[in-house]
Amino acid sequence: MALFMRTCTFVVQLVTLPLVIAEALGLYRLYKRFFPFLMYKISASYSVKMKDRKRELFRGLARFSPPRAPLRVLEIGCGTGVNFEYFPPGCKVTCTDPNPHFELYLQNSMKLSQHLEFDRFMVTSAEDLRQVEDGSVDVVVCTLVLCSVQNPDKVLQEAKRVLREGGAFFFMEHVVAEESSWTYFFQHVLQPFWYYFGDGCEMTRATWKNVEQAGFSEVQLHHIQAPISALIKPHIMGYAVK
Secondary structure: OHHHHHHHHHHHHHHOHHHHHHHHOOOOHHHHHHHHHHHHHHHHHHHHHOHHHHHHHHOOHHHHOOOOOOOEEEEEOOOOOOOHHHOOOOOEEEEEEOOHHHHHHHHHHHHOOOOOEEEEEEEOOOOOOOOOOOOOEEEEEEEOOOOOOOOHHHHHHHHHHHEEEEEEEEEEEEOOOOOOOHHHHHHHHHHHHHHHHOOOOOOOOOHHHHHHOOOOOEEEEEEEEOOOOHHHOEEEEEEEEO
16 A cells, blocks of 8 residues: 555645646746635635634633733734634734735635734744744734744744743644555655645644644643545644643
């Protein structure tokens, strides 16, 4: 089975060779302009299907509010802002995303989220949050981000840095399936194409290991099967306390 999987993966790599060349020539930047529109459509469908899970996850945000002060939330890789509706009223939200073309969709989400106070939107990678001071936020939110960053461990360390003591990192991520499953097989075979379709997204990451090994004082992590496409059905969700 392993040899068959590697052979199939090699075939897909050959098919995606034009995409590799396009990226090397800088032509892939055109897709980055289109990607926010694509994610706007996909995120809407994903959010409907994951509504109950998101409510379950973000219900815990309020418990990390400081006394007599608004909850300070930093959402990294905020995309189109589909998580805003789940944030508790009155919290102060700062957003980051490496793709500046998300800002138009983000502004629309902000207008629809009158229960929140927005601080700013920063165009930066999740690995580089230097514009955010140490210990300055109560909660870091990260959904469907660790699958596409270049260095998940560095992202988690940055999240820890900007969190105050006792603050929490909330996450929901799709992950690699069990090795004996057909989902695992197709995740690996189709990954070369998926990387370009998903703007760097990887289906084959065991992200729960990164979270568990990041040095948080407490980790509440659950494996779930999301009611979505089989390729990204395996998910983890939960929070980790600094």
